[in-house]
Amino acid sequence: MLDENISGVLAKVKVLNDELRANNPPPEDTGHSTEQPIIYMSLVQGTRGYIEKLSHQINGTYENGWYDGCAVIIRRLIETLIIECFESKGIAHKIQNSTGDFVYLSDLISATISESSWNIGRNAKKSLKALKDIGDKSAHSRRFIAQRRDIDKVTADIRNVVQELIFLASLK
Template sequence: MQLLKFMEAVDLATKPETERATLLCFYHYKEDGETAFTMANISLWLEECNFSKPNSSRLKEHLTKGKGKSFRPSKTIKGAIEFVPAVLQSLERDFGDLLTDTVTIESHDELIEEAKFCGKRPFLTRLIQQINFTYGNNCFDACAVLMRRLFEVLLVLSYQNKGIEADITKPDGSHKMLEGIVKDAVQNKTLGIPARISKNFDAFREVGNNSAHSITYTAGKLDIDNIARDYRVMMEDLYNRAGLM
């Protein structure tokens, strides 16, 4: 979870200094595996959040002394402090779910414009967010495979919206492989995809195929960038044919 989102979720700006310090330590405990905290780090974390630099000795006293103390001297690092076990359990109960989110995908238009293409169908939104996240985090093989999947999904939705899904359905009721769908799509008069768009279909398919099936191949940023503009044009066209725009 990004620090800014954590700050907003716990309303950090309204908290007193000792509670801010405690919550920031908990954040770094969950995100970075920190178990012992130096006052230098705590001071730095507060400043990074645009709070005033604390009086370290006074803050340490407030954190480690008194009936409501949250920390005790570290057993492993001299001069550092660590959570009182009961306090850590309480923080886990109250805030742990914020930092163990298995649903939210942090993406920000890294490759595909989310404001334009997300929000139509939940499964499309999640695919687009995953594409953006993997591209932004240099996971280009994962990005390529996801792009291939989104391409296939948009083709199927377009066939469904045009009432011609039978053209890509096998006798057992399942859809043809993507190669077969593309072969039909480039010449299907009812679907009506212009050649300037369909000429790139094999390129979209091959980028994903290489990442999914080649033993020695690994995708790089350029492999994605080389098809990005044509891919976006394809998306807009198929969104319209699928009745999503």
């Protein structure tokens, strides 16, 4: 009798959930994260809309426990900010291949570290490599599944690199 009641309640909850989802789908555009566990929005606010949206996605994936997604979007944000740095100085050609496409992240990082137009901090140099590593594992390793602690280990690196690159790109 109790099992029938529970089954009936669960079936009704499922119907209600399906109706709610049909009438209230996820937003068409990037939603706002409710917390700021990884990227402080004050760091990216007023920069570029796509940088703010990536930051919300990083925070949102972390909040929901989607750590591989979080790591991959962190990787994408770092790539984006590096490109912003070179574009802001009018030297984007230094990070493009012969067909005009931007080079891979490893080459972006090398170019960023060795660029004479700015002096990137020692800590940011180390942090770039750590962020590339977790992003690469989550994006390219079949058997690696990121966990919260993997992201937690690099939160200081994220803050350091994001703030440094935003300032080097003259976005703030």
